[in-house]
Amino acid sequence: MNKIAAIVGGGVIGGGWAARFALMGWDVRVFDPDPEAQRKIGEVVAGAERALPMLYDAPMPARGTISFHTDLAEAVAGAAYIQESVPERLELKHKVLAAIQAACSPESVIGSSTSGFKPSELQQGAARPGQIVVAHPFNPVYLLPLVELVPGDDADEPIFEQACDILRAIGMYPLHVQAEIDAHIADRFLEAVWREALWLVNDGIATTEQIDNAIRYGFGLRWAQMGLFETYRVAGGEAGMRHFMEQFGPCLKWPWTKLMDVPEFTDELVDLIAGQSDAQSGHMSIRQLERLRDNNLVAMLRALKGQEAAAGKLILDHEATMQQPLVDEVPLITVRRKVPVDWVDVNGHMNEGRYGQVFSDASEAVMTHVGADRAYIAAGHSYFTAETSIKYLAETLVGEDILVETRVTLGDGKKLRLWHEMKRAADGEMLASCDQFLLHVSLATRRSCPPLADVRDAVERLARLHAGASEGPAPRAPRDI
Amino acid sequence: MNKIAAIVGGGVIGGGWAARFALMGWDVRVFDPDPEAQRKIGEVVAGAERALPMLYDAPMPARGTISFHTDLAEAVAGAAYIQESVPERLELKHKVLAAIQAACSPESVIGSSTSGFKPSELQQGAARPGQIVVAHPFNPVYLLPLVELVPGDDADEPIFEQACDILRAIGMYPLHVQAEIDAHIADRFLEAVWREALWLVNDGIATTEQIDNAIRYGFGLRWAQMGLFETYRVAGGEAGMRHFMEQFGPCLKWPWTKLMDVPEFTDELVDLIAGQSDAQSGHMSIRQLERLRDNNLVAMLRALKGQEAAAGKLILDHEATMQQPLVDEVPLITVRRKVPVDWVDVNGHMNEGRYGQVFSDASEAVMTHVGADRAYIAAGHSYFTAETSIKYLAETLVGEDILVETRVTLGDGKKLRLWHEMKRAADGEMLASCDQFLLHVSLATRRSCPPLADVRDAVERLARLHAGASEGPAPRAPRDI
Structure with missing residues (x-):
């Protein structure tokens, strides 16, 4: 297997993939029709170059090259790994995936960054359906290890295994989602919380800043290291998970959420949220916010690494593969x-x-x-x-x-x-x-x-x-x- | 104002309150009819004594005493701050709050740890409704700074201000929730995610461990430092929050969640979740898990402190008040x-x-x-x-x-x-x-x-x-x- 990755579709997500592959020693070929692609991806790569190596207390592999291509076939030909990150429209994804398959090796992995589509939807009408898997990453792709890997029923087993191996080799955690479902796993939670948050702002209960503080000063810290169920297992105390569920179970019937209903996405609601967000964070540019986010993530991931826990343990294990005698x-x-x-x-x-x-x-x-x-x-x-x-x-x-x-x-x-x-x-x-x-x-x-x-x-x-x-x-x- | 706190109702939450007050130099009186209260609270306090001072690079105040009382009136008489953490049944809360008000000073703050009840519900029939506020903390109370402070419409303004001052003085972040609502803010999100998680397990899409990994290797890390809206503001990139909302908005109409529906809380579902949780974490005792959680939280909070960001900034500001020349x-x-x-x-x-x-x-x-x-x-x-x-x-x-x-x-x-x-x-x-x-x-x-x-x-x-x-x-x- 060569170490050539093709990134189809740039933007923040494609740029994050390109940066992670290149910093882990892969040569990267980018295809993106956006005339600004090179500048945009360059900015993401610059952020990644600064932050990703800080996670490791070992020397990084020699950096790979990043080249930009105007011809999709040229970009994907012979690449061992191809990642599609084009906008979330099924007919566009079908068109791009068909063009990729027309030019790539049948042994290549084709991953899709889709947040919502199931692999069976992406595979519809494909020349080789089993070659296409959902590989859904999280922003910033160069720092967060999670990638939801959904093979679907028609997946080609060796290609799926190859995808796992490659993603692990670039420091990611492929979470194998066995049953396909709209929005996979994490985005279902994000969607639920986003919807509830819109209601809280819409109804004037809380501002965007209050909601952010309610998360980052409280349960956000718990989830960053243990997630949901292990946190509740601990909360259940000596009586355990069953006891916790008996306590919390009945609340499900109480009117604690408005989630049965969808808020009307009016201009007024958009204005309200955009205005509150400006008041909260408008004193910082997006670049400054990205820098702040990356610094915080690096520091927290290094803290977890010191405890050999959670995402820090993943980095420690990955680092062990990078150590040279x-x-x-x-x-x-x-x-x-x-x-x-x-x-x-x-x-x-x-x-x-x-x-x-x-x-x-x-x-x-x-x-x-x-x-x-x-x-x-x-x-x-x-x-x-x-x-x-x-x-x-x-x-x-x-x-x-x-x-x-x-x-x-x-x-x-x-x-x-x-x-x-x-x-x-x-x-x-x-x-x-x-x-x-x-x-x-x-x-x-x-x-x-x-x-x-x-x-x-x-x-x-x-x-x-x-x-x-x-x-x-x-x-x-x-x-x- | 004296520095005496009365903790009414023990358990993990009451114990956490007792520990935080005592370690911040307050004398604490505990009233809890549970014959095991002293042991249970002692264990929480031992965990807090180990972990809380690790957050600070300054000497801690001289520790206050913790005394246990069998008479509620004796426990609350003359205490500047009283925290009620009895089980989540409204008629019980009313009874306990009435007994507290019969014995305490009218100038004391009475905070309730309720997860779900609104202040107006707690205040029903009270002798002095304005004295009672919701002060909803998050486990572990001795490490997480968030406390949702909901005064309600009938609140006594000086008492609310006093509550804010006291909570800040013990290192917490009182989030003032202006409009009362069932479950305040954070628990609405927890409820939404919990419900979605139950469906994912119930339908066999994911195990408890996969769900925890989907959270802690991905968005949990983002939320721990920026919360929801600032994270999305960054994700929106140069185009900003408005652009992000336009992208994400339409998804709300897609069938990405099952939240309109409540899963049946059958024995089978409880068994399934308890069994998966055992498989995931059963090799560790609750004490070991608590230790792991506290170590991770201390390390992450110290990491954020080093960046002067998020909850770390709160600790830094609090520490500045503790420094002695x-x-x-x-x-x-x-x-x-x-x-x-x-x-x-x-x-x-x-x-x-x-x-x-x-x-x-x-x-x-x-x-x-x-x-x-x-x-x-x-x-x-x-x-x-x-x-x-x-x-x-x-x-x-x-x-x-x-x-x-x-x-x-x-x-x-x-x-x-x-x-x-x-x-x-x-x-x-x-x-x-x-x-x-x-x-x-x-x-x-x-x-x-x-x-x-x-x-x-x-x-x-x-x-x-x-x-x-x-x-x-x-x-x-x-x-x-």
Whole structure:
């Protein structure tokens, strides 16, 4: 399988697909008749380039290319994955899907971003119905992992499996929806809430801002990490889910929603909502709002990653597939990463504590390299840092690519000493240095002890290699900044 | 106004109220006829004691007491705030509210945790209707800031204002719902989604786990930080909210939800959902799930706090009211805090980078104390750290209370040198020390320069004070851990 993706139909969704594929190492071909497509997609890609790599504490794959095509057949020919994101009109989708199938390989996956149509509807009259699956993503496509994957009854099994594999490889979570249904799963909830929200605004009960606050200061936080049922399971307490349902069940009969009815979509209602939304958010441009949203999502996803929970766990698992083993060189390149938004302090640069974290990550990379990895730690031994001296030589800004070069300056029994130099990837400027002294410990006694033989040998081998290759750096005076 | 809160009715909600009030420095009196009330509330309070202080990077107020009462009149007499959280039956609420009003001060706030009843319903037949407001919180009450505050038409204005002030003072966000309506605002959305979810499970479209994943890997993350309308405003892109509504509007007429209809609440449906929930989460106890939920919420709220956004901004604003100015003593106590869940690494203890962050916070406290505060930074000057040497002397565990003692060892022109000792609050054991060298900088040139006169004088005064009071500590050798 090649790593070529064709994106048919641009806009915010198509642009998000293009960005995610390209940043995950795929070459992307875009077909979109909109004369502004290149500019619009370029803006989405710029946002994605800034935010997506911040989710990962591992180096990203080499970026793929993005090319723009005026000929649909040229764009899709030979692509392993094709994603259709044209407007939500069935006859248009049929026309575009037919043109795609006329030019693409029968082995390609054809995913549709449709929010509402069932796969059987998309497959009507297709040359190869089984090749077409619903692959419904969520905006911003480059940050949110969910994609609802609905194969439908006529799906080609190998193509469906291929779709799952490809989506996982680009960091998404394909949610296999077995039974096809209008609007799949998530949009049914969004539709229900949207309808209720329109009523609340229409009836003057709440403004758009009050509704947003009612969500983001309350149940939105619960849902972001547990969803609906697990949240209620916890709420049910010791008595469990059954008890919760018995309590909540009867409310269903109460007149708590207006959902049986559809509000009239009048100009007045549109004006009311657009006006309230302006009052709430009009002081920020869409670009500023997107930046704010992306920063919040990155920070929250990284927070969940730290807990190894919910969507953070997905990113952690994906990251594990991206980690490259260290190469035995002098110096070792122990960290390659981008500075994420949650590392910045009141001075607008990377907080000094995060330098310590980078050097901690660097020593963890060395530990993994010598066999003191997660399994070794789980079995009862580790290295603890006893002392660090860090010199801060230049400011490090959010979004910058950095790397750490590490030299083993001592590897003797339970003692391990590392010299780290953190550099800006773009120009090699040294940002900070760190002299770090670690001790091997038993996690049972929490006291120092010699490492197990394999680790000891690996450390001593590295120390010899590094002693032979360099003098060992002298401590530096802080530069006058 | 005294700081006494009466909690009438325990359980998960009443317990959450009790915990939040007590941890924010109020004395709490609980009335709950359940013989298990003390145990149940104790468990909620234990969870809150662990998690709530982790939201704050400032010392918490001195904890209030929690007492249990078998006499309702004794519990409510003289309390400034009374919260009713008894089961959702109107005649029971009327009875309890009448008993409360017979014993409490007419100036007290009486809040009701009701999910569904309107204030006018609760106020029916009351001695002083205007004293009763709906104050509807969200579980876990000790972490989620939202409380829907519905005064109703008969509300007493000073009591409503008092309710707002008190709820803000304990870190909550009182959302003023002007027009009363069944189920207020948030529960209308929860009800709509719950109903739709029951249909999806009932019809075999999705399992409880698939539904949770459809929420937490997708729109749940969006809602946690922006809510509904601002999310769609961004989705509308440059064309704005009006454009988005024109796109989404017509879908309302499509058959995307089953909400016009209520699913029959049969034993089969209850069994189906309880069984799926067991399959999804049954490997964890409710206590484990609560712990997981609280850890996730703390980490996400702290992430939003770092971005000064959404619910994180609320916590930041609340924290500002909790900060105490430094006292001019030797040593300065520059940090008092609890170690939050997001500071722990693979070894199960505080990551070495977070030690650096604590010492960075300690130096920021010194800066604020000498007048190099946020306003000074905004005006173009700051201190940057040039060098730190940290010795890690003992492990620091999640949830531990720590403090930092700081001595100014040099304050001369643009140079500032600090000696920090981080200690465990419980026993004073030294956990780490840090020798930190900072330089005063111009934020325009990003180069060092002398501080402005007021800051220079304050630094020199502190340095003289500390030189007179202590020898200045000698560097220490790393302890053999």
